[in-house]
Amino acid sequence: SVIGAAAPAGGRPTVRADARAWSRGCVERGPAVHSAMRRAALLLLWAAAAAAARPVAWPWHAKVDIALYAEALCPYCASYLATKAESLAHDYADIARLRLVPWGNARASPNGTVVCQHGEAEVGGGEGMKGAPRSPSRAGHPDYSPQCALNRLYACLIDAEPVNWLPVVACASGRYPDVDAAFDKCARRAGVNATAARACATGKRGAALESAAMRDTDALIPAHAYVPWIVVDGLALGGAADAAGVVACAAW
Numbered sequence: 001s002v003i004g005a006a007a008p009a010g011g012r013p014t015v016r017a018d019a020r021a022w023s024r025g026c027v028e029r030g031p032a033v034h035s036a037m038r039r040a041a042l043l044l045l046w047a048a049a050a051a052a053a054r055p056v057a058w059p060w061h062a063k064v065d066i067a068l069y070a071e072a073l074c075p076y077c078a079s080y081l082a083t084k085a086e087s088l089a090h091d092y093a094d095i096a097r098l099r100l101v102p103w104g105n106a107r108a109s110p111n112g113t114v115v116c117q118h119g120e121a122e123v124g125g126g127e128g129m130k131g132a133p134r135s136p137s138r139a140g141h142p143d144y145s146p147q148c149a150l151n152r153l154y155a156c157l158i159d160a161e162p163v164n165w166l167p168v169v170a171c172a173s174g175r176y177p178d179v180d181a182a183f184d185k186c187a188r189r190a191g192v193n194a195t196a197a198r199a200c201a202t203g204k205r206g207a208a209l210e211s212a213a214m215r216d217t218d219a220l221i222p223a224h225a226y227v228p229w230i231v232v233d234g235l236a237l238g239g240a241a242d243a244a245g246v247v248a249c250a251a252w
Contacts (some may be wrong), residue, residue: 026092026249026252030087063096063097064248065099065232066089066096066098066099066231066232066244067232068228068230069101069103069220069227069228069230070102070104071104071117072118072153073179074118076226077104077173077227078174080228081100081169081173082171083174086166086167086170088244088245089166092245098166100154100166100169101216102151103151103210103213103217104116104151104227105117105227106148115148117147118145146180149201150180152200152202153206155210156197156201156206159200160196160197161192164191171186171189172186224236228241232247233251
């Protein structure tokens with residue numbers, strides 16, 4: 001067996017000398033990726049097993065962090081969230097944790113106003129998020145974008161539902177560009193309280209979570225070049241986003 005002793009809560013298992021077989025299985029459990037990336041991940045993993053004749057014991061620590069930097073109403077983000085994020089989280093659930101940072105290409109001006117990339121014209125109708133007044137950071141601005149409010153809504157959902165947020169976001173993203181209209185229905189399907197999330201998004205907690213997402217995104221090194229932008233244990237994947245699972249295996 002690859003697994004030696006049972007891992008403590010949130011910890012990584014002890015891997016014995018058959019880490020080579022485990023690593024191949026880990027890499028191959030996800031969707032197909034470029035063979036060069038697959039080989040590189042396997043080489044990193046096999047090097048650990050070959051470093052000593054005795055079994056390889058990896059230290060206990062938390063699961064691999066897969067951070068997805070994205071924004072609401074971005075068509076590329078919506079596509080990734082709707083078609084790839086759930087399978088990534090499911091296929092590597094035993095070794096990795098997927099988290100969403102909903103800020104993307106938004107920016108904060110010197111006066112504190114938050115400006116989002118995608119505006120009203122792109123989603124049609126020119127109205128703000130359903131059931132929500134203008135964001136406090138955009139109060140009085142006629143060019144208010146519902147994207148800022150939806151980013152807050154995602155942040156509040158993740159804060160309240162750290163386990164069940166992904167099915168809701170994936171479902172709503174699959175209805176792009178009618179993400180906001182689909183949110184409540186998707187939340188009900190997942191057994192999540194959409195009303196509480198919306199109340200959070202228009203209050204102080206939503207503003208605090210928005211600021212946290214901004215700081216997290218602004219701290220990226222290198223800075224994100226586009227969204228969705230995926231970082232695995234601090235390593236930005238850039239154009240190799242589809243290899244997130246493979247890289248998670250190597251990081252593990």
